[in-house]
Amino acid sequence: MTKPVTALLEELLERIAADAPGAVGAAVSVHHHGSPLHVVASRGIGDVFVPAQLDGLGGPVATAGDTGQPVVTADVLADERWPSLTLTALLERHPGADWTRVRGSAALPALWDTEGRLVLSVTLDRPATEETLKVLRRHERLTAMALVVAEAALPGRIEQMLDLLQSRAALEEAKGIVIALRRCDPDEAWATLRRASQQFNVKVRELAVALVELLAGAPAPQPDGDRVIEPGPAARAAAEQVLRAFEGGAAEPAGL
Structure with a gap:
């Protein structure tokens, strides 16, 4: 990922955080050509929360990436869809993070390539709702285009x-x-x-x-x-x- 594109993605995450009331973290994750879903930009608690989801604990981002469907949860650490994603498990991995602020979460999958998908996600200190998804949708297209530009910069792409x-x-x-x-x-x-x-x-x-x-x-x-x-x-x-x-x-x- 080139520095200008990384800077653009980070700015997009800043805007998402500003537009989503109660946001304490956000991230852009991608998978392409069969590669595992991985984080390419993050801010706040998203720096550690999204990688933990993708590294075996499960969660909204992993589910959105697998199903291609938007995911919203009012209380992510108590949601029965992800029994391994608990406060105890997160504390074991990242004891220094402020997990007390994590409550709701939303994840929006989107096309950025005919063989790949991005997942735009945000974590809140309050329940996430359909309004949270609307915030993500407002930033979806520009995020996808930033990734297209980044791929175009690679040799042969x-x-x-x-x-x-x-x-x-x-x-x-x-x-x-x-x-x-x-x-x-x-x-x-x-x-x-x-x-x-x-x-x-x-x-x-x-x-x-x-x-x-x-x-x-x-x-x-x-x-x-x-x-x-x-x-x-x-x-x-x-x-x-x-x-x-x-x-x-x-x-x-x-x-x-």
């Missing part, structure tokens, strides 16, 4: 990052289609596209383009120049099955 940025229009349109047909939120729409791409063994961006073109009866948004995303026969067949399932009233194609 510029071409891949250009492909990602130029496929976003089709991905967003495909998410909109799923939202309209399933009457779900954006997080579940993205999770549905990911599951479909895995089931049919096609790239999610090709599935997105095929789905948009199938429903619109016209070409999907494409980048200028020669970076056209051309879905193969498997992606087009997958798009047809997904659309038939939704139009037939199924929540998802069989097997998802």
Whole structure:
């Protein structure tokens, strides 16, 4: 992670902490290409609380990363979903941290790469609510773009990052289609596209383009120049099955 990007992420966490009443910590965690979820920036109690969750204790961040669904808890250390995440366990790992201030927590997973996800999280000295998630959502897009810039700075990644940025229009349109047909939120729409791409063994961006073109009866948004995303026969067949399932009233194609 380059110094300018790290500084930007830290500034974003400062803004989240300022916008979320009672915030005592925040963090950005990522996983990519099958790598374990890990922290790339943190502040406050998030410096030690999020790594502890990812190092075997479990918690909102780990759950959001595994499921791709937002997580909110009013009392994280008493939540039955994470029996290992207790005050005793945290004191054993980090006895110098002020764990008495930890109460609620929220974690928001989001797309930042077609093969990776970020989890934006905040820890509070009071119960977390849906309003806490709204704070995270306001900062989600800029966080994702900061990570894209960081990846583009790595050797050999510029071409891949250009492909990602130029496929976003089709991905967003495909998410909109799923939202309209399933009457779900954006997080579940993205999770549905990911599951479909895995089931049919096609790239999610090709599935997105095929789905948009199938429903619109016209070409999907494409980048200028020669970076056209051309879905193969498997992606087009997958798009047809997904659309038939939704139009037939199924929540998802069989097997998802």
